[in-house]
Amino acid sequence: MKHLIAIVLFVAAALSGPASHGGTQLPSACEGPDSLRALQEKKPGQYQKMVARAAQIPNGTSLLWRIEKDGTRPSYLFGTYHSSSPKILELLGVIDEYLAASNIVAFELIMPVEPKEAMKFLRHAMRLATLPQGINLKDYLTDEEEQKITEAGQRVGLYGVVPFLLKPGMLIMTLSISECDLESMRSDDQFLDVKIQRLSDDLNVPLVALETLEEQVSALDGGSFDEQIKSLRHFLTLSDRRENMSNAFQQLYLKGQTGMLWAWSEVMSEDFLKEGQTFEEMMAPLLDDRNIRMVDRSEAILEEGGAFIAVGALHLPGKNGLVSLLRKEGYTVTAVY
Numbered sequence: 001m002k003h004l005i006a007i008v009l010f011v012a013a014a015l016s017g018p019a020s021h022g023g024t025q026l027p028s029a030c031e032g033p034d035s036l037r038a039l040q041e042k043k044p045g046q047y048q049k050m051v052a053r054a055a056q057i058p059n060g061t062s063l064l065w066r067i068e069k070d071g072t073r074p075s076y077l078f079g080t081y082h083s084s085s086p087k088i089l090e091l092l093g094v095i096d097e098y099l100a101a102s103n104i105v106a107f108e109l110i111m112p113v114e115p116k117e118a119m120k121f122l123r124h125a126m127r128l129a130t131l132p133q134g135i136n137l138k139d140y141l142t143d144e145e146e147q148k149i150t151e152a153g154q155r156v157g158l159y160g161v162v163p164f165l166l167k168p169g170m171l172i173m174t175l176s177i178s179e180c181d182l183e184s185m186r187s188d189d190q191f192l193d194v195k196i197q198r199l200s201d202d203l204n205v206p207l208v209a210l211e212t213l214e215e216q217v218s219a220l221d222g223g224s225f226d227e228q229i230k231s232l233r234h235f236l237t238l239s240d241r242r243e244n245m246s247n248a249f250q251q252l253y254l255k256g257q258t259g260m261l262w263a264w265s266e267v268m269s270e271d272f273l274k275e276g277q278t279f280e281e282m283m284a285p286l287l288d289d290r291n292i293r294m295v296d297r298s299e300a301i302l303e304e305g306g307a308f309i310a311v312g313a314l315h316l317p318g319k320n321g322l323v324s325l326l327r328k329e330g331y332t333v334t335a336v337y
Helices: 002-016 035-042 044-055 092-100 115-129 143-156 168-175 179-186 192-202 213-219 225-237 242-254 258-268 279-283 288-304 322-328
Strands: 064-068 075-080 104-107 207-209 307-312 332-335
Touching: 035 044, 035 242, 044 258, 064 092, 075 092, 075 192, 075 322, 092 192, 092 307, 104 192, 104 288, 115 213, 143 168, 143 225, 168 225, 192 207, 192 307, 213 288, 242 258, 258 279, 288 307, 288 322, 322 332
Parallel strands: 075 307, 104 207, 104 307
Antiparallel strands: 064 075, 064 332
């Protein structure tokens, strides 16, 4: 899903004018203090709650999985992270031999390489992310809320009216981007998932997308418009937690602790839950529903064998995660890394 956010930010920034970075080399926003250790020391109760929750989540300790069924070549499932952090890019060394041996590589989305097709893809993404013509979020917000969005939009490179033309769910996701993630998006280095796609291209391995742009945007577009506005208002009242979350996410990802990623997300998202709603219910459109679709669309390439599937790491763990769903389909799924 971060790939989609990056696409929207790229096009929106082109429309509203890029931010100037002054050519100064700033300290990396991704190299902050150890957020997990800080949480453990300052809020041990909350940390232990996360550890206990992570222990309940199946398949939450690996990033790379072997998928097998009698009579077919093994396939592989890899959980990616949308970042150009050097430490994360080192994971290419873990998967390169499996990529090189694959018959086909599957991603959530595939960004076209050819310039004209890429620009067409970007324009289409922006059309899907924006509100219908004539609707402006300013008409539904207070002056204070409008000012908060203006300031937050400038931080991510969205200026003028542009943030107020995005759909509420897309705006929430975009404004939630941390400085660490922004640093990766602005870097000349390619993200891990993009590098995997480019490497697959270089190896002349066919690529396939498991989702469409329309499907990814619709996952953020659930509920009535009034409910979406209410969620946006609630988001604006919350304290800024972006940096701690992003720093911790990278630490956990590098350790393969996808169960802790889930648990951390659950604890940090408690303020977003509606009355009586569980975290699983809130995340169903973003993860569970999409996982079912991805498994369905992976069936043909898995039956052929020799496939490599690269999707966001949070799609792997949990009772409704890809590992569990593939096992229900009769595959033997074994942790590799």
